[in-house]
Amino acid sequence: MAEMSVEVVAVERRLWSGEASFVVAQTTEGEIGVMPGHEPVLGQLVEGGIVKVTTTDGQTVTAAVHGGFLSVTGDSVSVLAESAELGEEVDVERARRALVEEDEAERARASARLRAAGQSV
Missing domain, CATH: 2.60.15.10 (F0F1 ATP synthase delta/epsilon subunit, N-terminal)
Known part of the structure; x- marks a missing residue:
């Protein structure tokens, strides 16, 4: 290979x-x-x-x-x-909160964190 x-x-x-x-x-x-x-x-x-x-x-x-x-x-x-x-290091709960509480740039980062952790957004 x-x-x-x-x-x-x-x-x-x-x-x-x-x-x-x-x-x-x-x-x-x-x-x-x-x-x-x-x-x-x-x-x-x-x-x-x-x-x-x-x-x-x-x-x-x-x-x-x-x-x-x-x-x-x-x-x-x-x-x-x-x-x-x-992905294994992502704090999923914190990322989910950022999706609704933060500005657009931080929401994009939170979305990426969740996808890296294998979570749906």
Whole structure:
């Protein structure tokens, strides 16, 4: 199986790194899927977007990302987010409250957090 090195990094910390067979990210130009050997590309991540990484052992790592960039080379993908949260770290109740109590930008972030945590919005 072909694989590539993937890093998901936010300003404050590295969320995940390892080997993967597929990455999906939401950019300002649309959703992009990346497999090993993909042509080099640089994309701007959307606010309140999701990145999904399929590891070489078939696990899925999901993160809510808020701004930043996706950098792709033939054998690696770097997700460089302004801020990000792994789906398993999301405080679902807090995110649900933000959907109704916060401004539009925070509602978009809360929606991404819920989707990353596997919750319906």
